[in-house]
Amino acid sequence: MKIGIITDGFRLPLRQALQQAASLGARGVQIYAVEGEMAPENLDSQARQDLKRYMEDLGLEVAALCADMGGHAFTVAEDNPRRVDRSMRIMDLALDLGAPVVTTHIGVVPEDPKHPRYAVMQEACRQLAWYGEKVNCRFAVETGPEKATTLRAFLDSLGCKGMGVNLDPANLVMVAGDDPVAAVHTLAPYIVHTHAKDGVMVAYHDPEIIYDFFAEGGIGDLRLDECFREVPLGQGSVPWDKYLAALRDIQYDGYLTIERETGDDPAADIQLAVNFLRHKLA
Secondary structure (H helix, E strand, C coil): CEEEEEHHHHCCCHHHHHHHHHHCCCCEEEEECCCHHHCHHHCCHHHHHHHHHHHHHCCCEEEEEECCCCCCCCCCHHHHHHHHHHHHHHHHHHHHCCCCEEEECCCCCCCCCCCHHHHHHHHHHHHHHHHHHHHCCEEEEECCCCCHHHHHHHHHHHCCCCEEEEECHHHHHHHHCCCHHHHHHHCHHHEEEEEECEEEECCCCCHHHHHHHHHCCCCCCCCHHHCEEEECCCCCCCCHHHHHHHHHHCCCCCEEEECCCCCCCHHHHHHHHHHHHHHHHC
């Protein structure tokens, strides 16, 4: 397995963040590609070649791009044509940069396949899976809001090979209250990328409420610190030895991409995470 870093965690301009990732010994990076300089419409063919060459000179490759557009993801039928098209353009960008994976949150998958939202999400994800299969890029759903068994049933229902999973063990622990070790085996055929993140659940809250909170920009009286806390790698509830052993069991050899979304000194926390993973992988 290889160590990657989400560049946005450094809170630096892109090229400075890439330099920082390389200096910490990462082999790959994940980059948000929704807005700003990394938005597909802001990178013409020459700019894509230049960026890829810049990363290669630093000894980096793109492990994945992130296409998370926020809001209600793919749960609102009238929003989906625009979101699906934009996601496809991000897949095109990923391929130009040498990345075979694009990750995102798709919204909360209902446990009941008869729920009206289920079919809406299926239709959008089938389109993305078909396109991914056509261009050889996996569109990977990030774990978190639903149990791994629910996500597996949803992915199986699509009947397409272009959909994958970005397994985030901390999201499973913090929000879904699910076992990330069991999730590895449940989702094994679909795992194409993983996040190295840690956290603790403070108190269980309905994931629908939590993800609506994010989608609506914090509307309501929910306090996230009363729900869960993201913490530095190795200091939370993810059982790293068992989790990494499970990934080895399924012969996963892709990226463990460090994600640090909180904290006063993200660079220090990312360095700690690199050291932690090096020790565990040694």
